[in-house]
Amino acid sequence: MSRNLPATPALEWSYAPSREASEIVELERRYGLFINGKFRAPASKKYFPTINPANEDLLAEVAEANATDVGRAVKAARDAFEDGWGEMPGKERAKYLFRIARMVQERSRELAVLETLDGGKPIKESRDVDLPLVAAHFFYYAGWADKLEYAFPGLDPEPLGVAGQVIPWNFPLMMLAWKIAPALAAGNTVVLKPAETTPLSALTFAGLASEAGLPPGVINIVTGAGATGAALVEHNDVDKIAFTGSTSVGKQIATALAGSKKRLTLELGGKAAHVIFDDAPMDQAIEGVINGIFFNQGHVCCAGSRLFVQESIHDRFVEKLKRRLSTLRVGDPLDKNTDVGAINSAEQLARISELVEAGQQEGAEMYQPDCVLPRNGFWFRPTLFTGVSQSHRIAQEEIFGPVLSILSFRTPEEAVEKANNTPYGLSAGVWTSKGSRILWMADRLKAGVVWANTYNKFDPASPFGGYKESGFGREGGRHGLLPYLKGVG
Numbered sequence: 001m002s003r004n005l006p007a008t009p010a011l012e013w014s015y016a017p018s019r020e021a022s023e024i025v026e027l028e029r030r031y032g033l034f035i036n037g038k039f040r041a042p043a044s045k046k047y048f049p050t051i052n053p054a055n056e057d058l059l060a061e062v063a064e065a066n067a068t069d070v071g072r073a074v075k076a077a078r079d080a081f082e083d084g085w086g087e088m089p090g091k092e093r094a095k096y097l098f099r100i101a102r103m104v105q106e107r108s109r110e111l112a113v114l115e116t117l118d119g120g121k122p123i124k125e126s127r128d129v130d131l132p133l134v135a136a137h138f139f140y141y142a143g144w145a146d147k148l149e150y151a152f153p154g155l156d157p158e159p160l161g162v163a164g165q166v167i168p169w170n171f172p173l174m175m176l177a178w179k180i181a182p183a184l185a186a187g188n189t190v191v192l193k194p195a196e197t198t199p200l201s202a203l204t205f206a207g208l209a210s211e212a213g214l215p216p217g218v219i220n221i222v223t224g225a226g227a228t229g230a231a232l233v234e235h236n237d238v239d240k241i242a243f244t245g246s247t248s249v250g251k252q253i254a255t256a257l258a259g260s261k262k263r264l265t266l267e268l269g270g271k272a273a274h275v276i277f278d279d280a281p282m283d284q285a286i287e288g289v290i291n292g293i294f295f296n297q298g299h300v301c302c303a304g305s306r307l308f309v310q311e312s313i314h315d316r317f318v319e320k321l322k323r324r325l326s327t328l329r330v331g332d333p334l335d336k337n338t339d340v341g342a343i344n345s346a347e348q349l350a351r352i353s354e355l356v357e358a359g360q361q362e363g364a365e366m367y368q369p370d371c372v373l374p375r376n377g378f379w380f381r382p383t384l385f386t387g388v389s390q391s392h393r394i395a396q397e398e399i400f401g402p403v404l405s406i407l408s409f410r411t412p413e414e415a416v417e418k419a420n421n422t423p424y425g426l427s428a429g430v431w432t433s434k435g436s437r438i439l440w441m442a443d444r445l446k447a448g449v450v451w452a453n454t455y456n457k458f459d460p461a462s463p464f465g466g467y468k469e470s471g472f473g474r475e476g477g478r479h480g481l482l483p484y485l486k487g488v489g
């Protein structure tokens with residue numbers, strides 16, 4: 001156990017395995033590109049594997065779209081836009097979105113298992129968080145489709161045309177929903193590129209949208225790696241790019257689009273401050289911190305990765321947090337008891353390991369509970385660092401893994417100054433029993449969302465997005481329609 005904690009008494013009982021059956025997912029051996037309502041072989045003639053990161057088993061081969069394939073997908077989207085989708089009355093578009101939302105609910109068990117197989121996240125998260133939010137997002141934007149003139153009174157909102165959308169691997173289907181639902185509600189058609197390591201739920205969703213009767217070409221899915229994303233970004237006939245991913249790729253995209261007429265929204269990285277005042281309810285705050293950094297293995301753009309604890313409670317809080325860490329169950333993502341699943345890829349594991357090593361070399365003190373990790377697959381123990389200073393890489397750079405950096409503060413002013421000392425500005429959290437202090441902090445924290453006495457709460461009606469290097473544009477809520485409409489800006 002820990003070097004500086006008394007040993008936790010051995011648990012007298014443990015959880016029996018409770019594995020979700022995976023037979024509900026029927027995988028194809030090979031997936032083509034979804035263009036104009038059909039799966040088709042890629043012009044590139046190339047395929048790449050997607051694996052289960054929990055055991056490294058091959059799940060399927062997936063087509064790699066080159067510039068010709070991307071061109072076909074964009075043409076299909078343009079034709080679908082001009083052949084009717086762009087002019088369809090909102091109440092008709094809404095019917096498709098409502099149908100898709102209901103079908104996502106009906107097939108949510110299958111989609112949750114698929115998301116867990118391809119990405120490594122715990123089934124209890126894909127089942128209880130991702131899938132309900134995906135359905136909620138489609139329901140929410142279905143409701144706006146016939147009310148655009150009420151959303152923007154006195155204006156004449158019109159769709160842009162074809163939206164190119166590029167998404168990351170941490171919430172594959174949820175990011176797809178955040179992109180596709182508002183775009184379609186506003187009357188656009190889309191070409192979407194999922195991440196290389198998690199393409200399967202987007203492809204399955206494409207089949208589901210076809211079954212919902214969505215006209216061919218309204219949604220097109222081009223799978224591939226970064227080059228496929230770049231081909232989509234650079235295509236001449238795309239009216240708008242919506243990107244979620246790292247700040248470095250976001251900057252490349254902003255440079256590529258500078259001077260073009262394409263509209264752009266960027267949802268990028270984060271390094272959120274999670275601030276605990278000494279009057280906070282401690283046990284609830286501990287749960288909030290655990291959820292803030294270990295949810296989805298810490299592969300969360302808004303993860304509470306920098307913890308600021310008021311000095312007077314620092315030692316007690318850290319002690320309790322360490323005990324709580326040792327009760328997290330790390331392992332098989334399909335087990336319904338699992339709290340922390342597999343790291344999404346070998347590359348991401350290498351990046352986490354590199355930053356954690358830097359933390360140790362720079363002099364921070366590391367704590368990891370003793371837990372047995374599976375033999376195959378990609379794993380990282382829940383980790384926390386104390387004695388972190390503002391200049392350490394682990395306090396500055398996004399780790400995107402289950403690693404928490406703990407710092408302290410004395411006054412609210414100091415907490416704000418330290419919290420804002422980052423190039424990012426996506427999210428923040430505050431724990432205190434004083435309502436006035438919550439408002440005072442929320443006014444001063446430079447973050448797109450500030451949670452108070454909770455963390456990682458999402459709702460489709462609530463806009464989400466960043467300040468500074470965390471990007472610009474909002475997804476969710478009425479604001480989430482703006483990037484997909486003209487005449488409203």
Ligand code: NAP
Pocket residue numbers: 166167168169170193194195196197224225226227228229230231233244245246247249250252253266267268269270300301302398400426466470471
């Ligand atoms: P990433 O490397 O930037 O990749 C994101 C997507 O862009 C992937 O589909 C990727 O393809 C593609 N891509 C890579 N290079 C490209 C290029 N030159 N042009 C166009 N597309 C390109 O990010 P990631 O590692 O997948 O995701 C983690 C990052 O996303 C973190 O920084 C996280 O904070 C951020 N994120 C932000 C939000 C938010 O809402 N703000 C939400 C979730 C995640 P490949 O799959 O082949 O790499």
Ligand code: MG
Pocket residue numbers: 050051052053117118119197198199
């Ligand atoms: Mg995979």
